Amino acid sequence: MNIVLLEPEIPANTGNIGRTCVATGTSLHLIQPLGFSLDEKQLRRAGLDYWPNLDVHVYGDFNEFLEKNPGAKIYMATTKAKKIYTEARYEPDCFLMFGKESAGIPEEILLEYQENCVRIPMNENIRSLNLSNSVAVVLYEALRQNDFSHMQLAGELHRLHWKG
Template sequence: MAKLNIVLHEPEIPANTGNIGRTCVATGTRLHLIEPLGFSLSEKALKRAGMDYWKDLDVTTYVDWEDFLERNPGAKIYYATTKGRHVYSDAHFEPDCYIMFGKESAGIPEEILKEHPDECIRIPMIGETRSLNLSNSVAIVLYEALRQNNFDHMRLEGELHHLSWDD
């Protein structure tokens, strides 16, 4: 079963992290938060955005990047960045890979990106747009990774209730 991982490197805005947490619960994805965070995990805005899903979230926090690497040895990591050479849809997302996103104001530190240029992926945009909203970016790339893994373990069909196709 695919168990993807989203990594947020020093996220700053609680509503974004709350929205991402809700997306992770809905997709069975683990969330990894690398400190320092720009908010408290008990913050009201975080809980509001994550709604009542936050209690079901598989989330781990780390004191810094080195702590993350030590606790996840050998992890296959893709780095989502506007500086990426490759389009996210061209990457081959393994079932247990990690997809990392940087903080809203600055992205992933360049010293990390320079060590992994082939794993840097980007979402195409036109013109001089700096970036998309963090929670939107996570959803775009995560759902591509899930699609590549055939939406493993996810419900693929819905039902319409109280509606007849003959009406």
């Protein structure tokens, strides 16, 4: 799986998303301009010690992203979509794209990918969810549809002796 952030603005969101990507074995693709530096303290703090393990790719603009990922199946998360994110059928190597926090994905891009636009349902009086929450919601649905391939599916409880 691949997460694409188009012009992200808030370092803490990108750091949280990076951590989610490491936890799920997902690549992170960042399309410039970024609203922060990749060595920014807030970014690293949100990503904790996972950031060095992140498979991250940076592109100068959307066209460069397309050139370097020819034939990529891209799903675009937007509040303007008619289709709910659970209605899409995500391929194991697809790209889930999210726009910048203040404006989302530009309409000129969305119009070219209308069939692959998805939305997260929410009350009509709210503009959008937090970017890192939106990424987690859609990514985990895509992973579920692919049987959480290559992920640990079960944990183990260890009997502890409680001293109360």
